[in-house]
Structure formats: C-alpha cells, structure tokens
Amino acid sequence: MSEKAIAIKAKKVDEVADLFQNSVSSVVADVRGLTVNQADELRNQLRQEGVSLKVIKNKILVRAAEKAGYSELNEVFKGPSAIAFSKEDAVAPARILKNFSKDAEALEIKGGIIDRKVTDLQTIDRYAALPSKETLLQQLLAEFQSPLRSFMYAVKAVSEKRQSEEGAADAPAAE
Structure with a gap:
C-alpha cells in the first residue's frame, strides 16, 4: 500500500475517532436490504x-x-x-432507528454508545422507548407548573368564598 493511501486512511480514522469523541450517542446498525427509498427516508428522519x-x-x-x-x-x-x-440528543439515534426498524425489517441495530458509554441492545431499546428531548422538557415544565397552578386555584377558591360570605353578611336579613 502506498504512503498516500496510508495517509488517506489515517486521516479517515482520525475523522471517525473525532465523530465518536464529539458525539453523545452513536448507534451501529446493519442497513443491508433497505431499498433506496427506505434509506433516503431514514436519512431524512435522522437529519431532522x-x-x-x-x-x-x-x-x-x-x-x-x-x-x-x-x-x-x-x-x-x-x-x-x-x-x-x-x-446533542443522546436518545435520538436509538429512537429513530428502533422506530424505523419496525417498518423496515432489514434494519438491524447491532450496538452503540449512549451518553458516551458502550451499551448493549437492551439498553439501546430502553433509550429508544424514551420520548424526544423536547417532549421530556415539555413534560418537566408541566410538572413544575402543576403545583403552582393548584396553589393558584386554591387561592382563587378561598377568595371567592370570602367574597360570597361577605356578600351574604352585607345583604339585609329577610323578615
């Protein structure tokens, strides 16, 4: 093998090593048997x-x-x-590949790295079941708002009760 070819391969190894190091998640899959349309659709879903x-x-x-x-x-x-x-999103590759494999049986997840740790298929399946990061943040925000909302309704109910009691006390007594 020529020195030029070795240098090209070494550069490629460095690029892929950087991808591994700079990614929070990397999922390995076998995509043999996917049609061109399926491969394009998968790439589009991942890109989004x-x-x-x-x-x-x-x-x-x-x-x-x-x-x-x-x-x-x-x-x-x-x-x-x-x-x-x-x-950015540790769950996205696992979730997208797992969901895509339900319709495209040719796609087989082999393993990967999630949150910078090598994981097995069972762990990837558990991560794949999680909602997207955006959905999780929305759910968390809703959980934070729930107690505050309940407190506000309680204050409003007490206020309305006091107003109705004051209104009843101010009303003339029926003779």
Missing part, C-alpha cells in the same frame, strides 16, 4: 433530529473506536456497518 448517518468500512471503525477509547465496541463491527452519530 440533527443526527448524521455514515457507512464506514469496519477496519476504519475498529481503529477509530480504539483511538476514541471505545474498543469494546469492536465486536459489533461485523458485516456492513452504518453509524448514526448525534452530538
């Missing part, structure tokens, strides 16, 4: 959530994973491997 999907040779993946400190991930790099990388 800020996730990139890359198909990378296993030798490069092995070297990049070792360089990034994820050598225990190397056992999933068998057969064609596509990796969904997310720099």
Whole structure:
C-alpha cells in the first residue's frame, strides 16, 4: 500500500475517532436490504433530529473506536456497518432507528454508545422507548407548573368564598 493511501486512511480514522469523541450517542446498525427509498427516508428522519448517518468500512471503525477509547465496541463491527452519530440528543439515534426498524425489517441495530458509554441492545431499546428531548422538557415544565397552578386555584377558591360570605353578611336579613 502506498504512503498516500496510508495517509488517506489515517486521516479517515482520525475523522471517525473525532465523530465518536464529539458525539453523545452513536448507534451501529446493519442497513443491508433497505431499498433506496427506505434509506433516503431514514436519512431524512435522522437529519431532522440533527443526527448524521455514515457507512464506514469496519477496519476504519475498529481503529477509530480504539483511538476514541471505545474498543469494546469492536465486536459489533461485523458485516456492513452504518453509524448514526448525534452530538446533542443522546436518545435520538436509538429512537429513530428502533422506530424505523419496525417498518423496515432489514434494519438491524447491532450496538452503540449512549451518553458516551458502550451499551448493549437492551439498553439501546430502553433509550429508544424514551420520548424526544423536547417532549421530556415539555413534560418537566408541566410538572413544575402543576403545583403552582393548584396553589393558584386554591387561592382563587378561598377568595371567592370570602367574597360570597361577605356578600351574604352585607345583604339585609329577610323578615
């Protein structure tokens, strides 16, 4: 192999290692058997959530994973491997790939990294069941608002009761 080819491969390994290190989540999947339309739809769904999907040779993946400190991930790099990388949402790649695999049986999740830890399929499935980050934040906000809302209704009810009692006391007594 020429020095130029070695340099190109070394650069690619560095790029993929950077992707591993700068991502909060990376999910490895086998996408063999997906139609072109299915692959395009998957990429669109991932892109909408800020996730990139890359198909990378296993030798490069092995070297990049070792360089990034994820050598225990190397056992999933068998057969064609596509990796969904997310720099912001740790749940998005797992959720999207899992949901997509329900309709596209050819898609098989092999393993991955979630929240910068190598995880097994069961953990990926648990993360995939979580709602999106935006939905979780909305639910959290609703939980914070609930006690305040209840307190406001209680204050309003007490105020209305006092007003009705004062109104009854001010009314002339019937003879």
